[in-house]
Amino acid sequence: MIGYLTRRLGQALLVVAGVVTLTFVIMRLVPGDPAVAYAGPKATPEQLAAASRQFGLDQPLHVQLWNYVRDLVTGDWGTSLRTRQPVREDLFTAFPASLELVGAALILAIVVGIPVGVLAARHKARLPDLGVRLGSMLAVSVPVFWLALTLQTVFASHLGWFPVAGEYDASLDTTSPLTLWTNITIVDALITGNWPIFTSTLDHLVLPALVVAAYPAGVIAQMTRAALIEESGQEHVRLERALGFGETTILTRFALRPALNPVLSLIALVFAYSLVNGFLVEAVFNWPGLGRYAFNAITSADTPGIAGVTLLVAVVYVLVNLVVDLLQGVIDPRVRTR
Amino acid sequence: MRWHKRLLTAGVVGAVAMTASACAGGQVRGASQPPSAPATQPGASASTSAAPAAVNDKAFVYAPNLDVVTDWDPATSYSNENIAMQNIYESLTRYNAASQKPEPRLATEWSSADGGKEWTFKLREGVKFHSGNPVTAEAAKKAIERTMKLKSGAAYIWDAVKKIEAPDGGTLKFTLKYATPLDLVASSGYASYIYDTSVVEKVKDGTTDAGSGPYTIDTWAKGKETELTLKAFDDYWGGWKPGQYKKVAFRVTPELTTAWQLLKNGEVNFVQRLNPQLFAQAGSTPGVQATRTPSFQNLMLLFNTESGPLKDVKVRQALQKVLDYDGLAAALEGAGVKGSGLVPQGLLGFTPGLEPKQDLKEAAELLAAADYGPDLNELKLSLTYAQGDADQQLMVTLLSSQLKKLNVTLQAKPMQWNAQWDLGKKKGQDIFVMYWFPDYADPYSWFVNVFRSADPVSFNLSYLKDEAIDKAIDALPQLTATDRAAAEQSYADLQKKIIEEKAAVAVPYVQTYQRALTAGVQGYVDNPAYPNVVSFYDLTLAG
Numbered sequence A: 001m002i003g004y005l006t007r008r009l010g011q012a013l014l015v016v017a018g019v020v021t022l023t024f025v026i027m028r029l030v031p032g033d034p035a036v037a038y039a040g041p042k043a044t045p046e047q048l049a050a051a052s053r054q055f056g057l058d059q060p061l062h063v064q065l066w067n068y069v070r071d072l073v074t075g076d077w078g079t080s081l082r083t084r085q086p087v088r089e090d091l092f093t094a095f096p097a098s099l100e101l102v103g104a105a106l107i108l109a110i111v112v113g114i115p116v117g118v119l120a121a122r123h124k125a126r127l128p129d130l131g132v133r134l135g136s137m138l139a140v141s142v143p144v145f146w147l148a149l150t151l152q153t154v155f156a157s158h159l160g161w162f163p164v165a166g167e168y169d170a171s172l173d174t175t176s177p178l179t180l181w182t183n184i185t186i187v188d189a190l191i192t193g194n195w196p197i198f199t200s201t202l203d204h205l206v207l208p209a210l211v212v213a214a215y216p217a218g219v220i221a222q223m224t225r226a227a228l229i230e231e232s233g234q235e236h237v238r239l240e241r242a243l244g245f246g247e248t249t250i251l252t253r254f255a256l257r258p259a260l261n262p263v264l265s266l267i268a269l270v271f272a273y274s275l276v277n278g279f280l281v282e283a284v285f286n287w288p289g290l291g292r293y294a295f296n297a298i299t300s301a302d303t304p305g306i307a308g309v310t311l312l313v314a315v316v317y318v319l320v321n322l323v324v325d326l327l328q329g330v331i332d333p334r335v336r337t338r
Numbered sequence B: 001m002r003w004h005k006r007l008l009t010a011g012v013v014g015a016v017a018m019t020a021s022a023c024a025g026g027q028v029r030g031a032s033q034p035p036s037a038p039a040t041q042p043g044a045s046a047s048t049s050a051a052p053a054a055v056n057d058k059a060f061v062y063a064p065n066l067d068v069v070t071d072w073d074p075a076t077s078y079s080n081e082n083i084a085m086q087n088i089y090e091s092l093t094r095y096n097a098a099s100q101k102p103e104p105r106l107a108t109e110w111s112s113a114d115g116g117k118e119w120t121f122k123l124r125e126g127v128k129f130h131s132g133n134p135v136t137a138e139a140a141k142k143a144i145e146r147t148m149k150l151k152s153g154a155a156y157i158w159d160a161v162k163k164i165e166a167p168d169g170g171t172l173k174f175t176l177k178y179a180t181p182l183d184l185v186a187s188s189g190y191a192s193y194i195y196d197t198s199v200v201e202k203v204k205d206g207t208t209d210a211g212s213g214p215y216t217i218d219t220w221a222k223g224k225e226t227e228l229t230l231k232a233f234d235d236y237w238g239g240w241k242p243g244q245y246k247k248v249a250f251r252v253t254p255e256l257t258t259a260w261q262l263l264k265n266g267e268v269n270f271v272q273r274l275n276p277q278l279f280a281q282a283g284s285t286p287g288v289q290a291t292r293t294p295s296f297q298n299l300m301l302l303f304n305t306e307s308g309p310l311k312d313v314k315v316r317q318a319l320q321k322v323l324d325y326d327g328l329a330a331a332l333e334g335a336g337v338k339g340s341g342l343v344p345q346g347l348l349g350f351t352p353g354l355e356p357k358q359d360l361k362e363a364a365e366l367l368a369a370a371d372y373g374p375d376l377n378e379l380k381l382s383l384t385y386a387q388g389d390a391d392q393q394l395m396v397t398l399l400s401s402q403l404k405k406l407n408v409t410l411q412a413k414p415m416q417w418n419a420q421w422d423l424g425k426k427k428g429q430d431i432f433v434m435y436w437f438p439d440y441a442d443p444y445s446w447f448v449n450v451f452r453s454a455d456p457v458s459f460n461l462s463y464l465k466d467e468a469i470d471k472a473i474d475a476l477p478q479l480t481a482t483d484r485a486a487a488e489q490s491y492a493d494l495q496k497k498i499i500e501e502k503a504a505v506a507v508p509y510v511q512t513y514q515r516a517l518t519a520g521v522q523g524y525v526d527n528p529a530y531p532n533v534v535s536f537y538d539l540t541l542a543g
Helices: A002-029 A034-039 A045-054 A061-073 A087-122 A127-141 A144-158 A185-191 A195-231 A235-242 A247-284 A290-299 A303-331 B002-020 B082-088 B137-150 B256-264 B276-283 B313-322 B325-331 B360-369 B390-405 B417-425 B444-451 B467-482 B484-501
Strands: B056-063 B093-096 B101-104 B107-113 B118-123 B161-168 B171-176 B215-220 B226-232 B245-251 B288-303 B379-386 B408-415 B431-436 B510-518
Touching: A002 A061, A002 A303, A034 A045, A034 B417, A087 A127, A087 A185, A087 A195, A087 A247, A087 A290, A087 A303, A127 A195, A144 A195, A144 A247, A144 B256, A185 A195, A195 A247, A235 A247, A247 A290, A247 A303, A290 A303, B056 B256, B082 B215, B082 B226, B082 B245, B101 B107, B137 B161, B137 B171, B256 B276, B256 B510, B276 B288, B276 B510, B288 B313, B288 B390, B313 B360, B313 B390, B325 B390, B379 B390, B379 B417, B390 B408, B390 B431, B408 B417, B417 B431, B431 B444, B444 B467, B444 B484, B467 B484
Parallel strands: B056 B245, B379 B408, B379 B431
Antiparallel strands: B093 B101, B107 B118, B118 B171, B161 B171, B215 B226, B226 B245, B288 B431, B288 B510
């Protein structure tokens, strides 16, 4: 087990190192002087030279790469050329909001996706199954941007059931200020018992979470259905049928648990995917997360900001993959020797 | 299958731990107030006795499309935050685009002597900074001297200043190295703020400010949707009347359609920019008012006068006549209007009669004289413009299709500004497309930066080198300071020379601001000298 663990960790580190080098190279390959992004569009030559010096852009490329890696390792992710704040601090402000949105979306996706998958498997090749397959296909393929705008126009603007945009009603900051512990608004509101902000956040979460949940809900439903159908061909299911258990009982009580293994690995991967997929949704709903930060960084040529987001997302991907690999190793000892 | 639960627990614990490690924990969002503080707690001032009877307790909500604050220092601030800073800080004067003159603000009157090389400003009496300290000549002197010393952002506006003196508490005297219209400089949108130098070192974290304006910082939460809120400074020298907004919030909204929905719902009061389709809707939506104002920002096609095919003045003149200016203005649907010359309306030196006109026949003749045309040689031109700017894209598309008829192929390349500028400094294109706007309301900015020769290249991206033009440009500041009529004439002559004779530039359009506000707001004036700034103090809520 220890050998497997070190091997996997080593591979993960290699991937991160690769991403770091690649981001750095791409950052420097992009034409244009990054100092301009910091010093402003009308900077004088002196101001540009000063900015270049400040960010070490006047050094040779290999020295810059070395400095970049050294700083990263010591926890310095550079200074954003746009916000002029340390990138790490910026990310720590933006990331929790994205985590909140994607977390809510995944809970929604699991709560909807798994039962729906069971339903489809139970009525295989009949109307409910066809409906679920069609619905999940739509959920997976609909462009998030379009879905976000449509839900916003219909349910927020026309019907007025939900707020148009935002994380929570900002006027609550003065009437019932939120004490931050995790930086995830809804979690903080819950643990400090701040009900006005909790309910307001919940209200604001519904539409964007629905949009982000569409893709994961679709794939989870499809995967659950496929895994259950495969599982119901197993010998233990025949035995259970022979013992007189009903089809629904067999599916939910005996077949579902083993069938959930692949679904769980899928959920972990979909989580990382949704983080990036949610960028556009964040833009439409003014969600103060990573997506908005990335959008601003890209449009203002803020290379340290872009690199920071890329690296963070890469690390999340690698971490999630690592967790899945390790868990599979725990469940199925055969994996460790592969 | 207990590992399912373990995975879930591990996931939740991991996520919580990851973010918890980021913050010390237990801070209050917005940070400037303790949780128990009432929302209406007065800021720096203690005297609240003169609170108006029937106040407007609504917050005015501004929806900017980018983050608001990147730099809180009034000396170096040179970005979006001007929409907040202009309401927190004040300058000696403020430009009035209608009268084309600076008006009193912290200074009540001023005069110049010695051919525009000596300026004396009388300061308003009884004005206090938000810190409680009085605004004196000594304080103003210290503020400007600090800004000059930091040499960042737009600090160059004070370059002419040799010496500042404060002979008494209410008089500020400037001695200049060369003549300059200092009353205009003092009205600049950036770097002209008078601030309290005794507290300015503490403004970085956005919990406090060093200004004297009508509003002061309430909360600042970087990266949040409602990034910044301001509250009224009760001791403001102008006083407060019922109906004025005493609270302001900035709600960052990158998507235009989202901003529009929020405005229609009455959740925000002001949207800084709408596209033509939404602006047309705004005009006919109940509860919404729409305004359109020409800006001080125009688009320029700078022709490479030094090398390549455009070295020939006939080819440049032909290009000026190819573009369908009226068609472009119509296609822009109000986002831009045809200008006259280089100086936008509302600034000294605006010269009517210089409106460009399309003339394809003459363009073809001019090209033929240079051996280009449908039956002659093919002309290939490279052009660079701003990536992601739909208006510039439209202009380039129109230009390119017109040129094709004349056997001219346009290789247009959209680029990010830093890359485009880098290439321009290396003289790497035939046509450089860019916007220009002045930092203070003086057209000198176009001439000294864009058309005066400079080596190495900075913004003189037409690479024009003409001694007579340089000499005339250098004389402009003194003329503006001493003889406005002569300055006006000189600006007119220069524009004719640069546009008609040298054909160094074409001006496709002047940008127009298309704003939308909720209907109940009264008193909004869009001042192009302060782009995107709303003077919240001037607004009242009707009814």
